[in-house]
Amino acid sequence: MQQYFTLAALLTSLATVPAAGQTTDTASTAPVTSTPPAARLPWYRPRHLVLQTGGGLGMVAAGAGYSIKHRLDVDVLAGFVPQKYGGSTLSIFSAKLLYSPWTLPLSQRVSLKPLSVGGYFSYTHGNINDEKPGQYYKGYYWFSTNKRVGPLLGSRLSYALPATATGRTRNLSAYYELGSNDLYLISYVQNMKGLSPADILTLSLGLKLDI
Numbered sequence: 001m002q003q004y005f006t007l008a009a010l011l012t013s014l015a016t017v018p019a020a021g022q023t024t025d026t027a028s029t030a031p032v033t034s035t036p037p038a039a040r041l042p043w044y045r046p047r048h049l050v051l052q053t054g055g056g057l058g059m060v061a062a063g064a065g066y067s068i069k070h071r072l073d074v075d076v077l078a079g080f081v082p083q084k085y086g087g088s089t090l091s092i093f094s095a096k097l098l099y100s101p102w103t104l105p106l107s108q109r110v111s112l113k114p115l116s117v118g119g120y121f122s123y124t125h126g127n128i129n130d131e132k133p134g135q136y137y138k139g140y141y142w143f144s145t146n147k148r149v150g151p152l153l154g155s156r157l158s159y160a161l162p163a164t165a166t167g168r169t170r171n172l173s174a175y176y177e178l179g180s181n182d183l184y185l186i187s188y189v190q191n192m193k194g195l196s197p198a199d200i201l202t203l204s205l206g207l208k209l210d211i
Contacts, residue, residue, distance in 0.1 A: 041168075048210045050075050055179055055204025056148065057122055058092045059085060065096075065208075073098045073116075087128050094122035098152060098177075109160040111171075116154045120179065123147055143183050150181035156208070170210040177204045 041047070046064035053060055058079015065075035079092035098118035105111050124146045154177035161170040184200035 046211065048073075048208050050077060050206060050208050052077070052175075052204050052206025054202065055177055056092075056150075056181060056202045057094045057120070057204065058090070061092065061094070067210075070103065071100055073100070086126075088126050090127070091125045092122055093125070094120055096120040096152065098154070100156065111158045111160070113156040113158070116152070116156060116175070116177070118152045119150060120152055121147070121149045143186075148181040148183065150179055150185070152177050152179045154178060154204075161210070168210075171208075172210075173208040175206050175208060177206070178202070179204065 047067045048065050050063050050065055051061075055061075057077060059081050061077040061079030063075055063077030065073055067073050073096075075096045075098075077094050077096070079090075079094065081090035081092065083089045096118060097120070098116045100113040100116045102115065103111050103113050127145050154175055156173045156175040158171040158173040161172055163169050179202045180200050181202075188195045188197070188200045
């Protein structure tokens with residue numbers, strides 16, 4: 001009988017020995033977990049919201065925009081100027097294109113885009129001269145009274161916010177932009193003795209929030 005017990009014990013011990021090439025390391029059988037990648041947004045969904053003042057785009061202007069590889073921004077805004085300041089109530093619709101070639105990290109959360117260059121186009125509805133057809137003879141104004149296009153030059157300071165629930169990084173940015181427009185530039189070229197560069201520059205200040 002003792003031989004049977006000895007044989008049973010031997011078979012049991014052999015059954016528990018791992019086969020060649022196998023390991024009993026339990027870590028290898030533990031489930032592997034990883035942080036899921038950030039959710040991809042639909043191409044048509046705006047990447048940020050914009051709020052600004054000045055720059056010839058309205059006393060207050062707000063809109064949304066898209067970013068391409070964190071360097072190229074395309075923004076669409078709607079601005080407003082009260083009658084008290086514009087002679088008539090003005091609605092200004094604009095589109096901006098800005099390229100920022102460099103991003104400098106200043107701290108763990110703060111970064112600076114020292115240079116942003118680009119341009120804009122705007123359309124103004126509500127100009128006094130547009131509201132009274134025939135007020136001036138044809139050709140009195142050789143330029144468009146409601147459409148402007150011009151260059152932009154600025155900079156942006158960003159603060160990193162906590163990531164979204166889906167893992168996307170976000171920034172809250174403050175920016176300034178110096179600009180001009182086609183009419184101002186032509187007037188300056190034609191009257192350089194009477195106008196200075198400061199006379200043809202506009203300044204805008206704004207905030208940009210990634211969403």
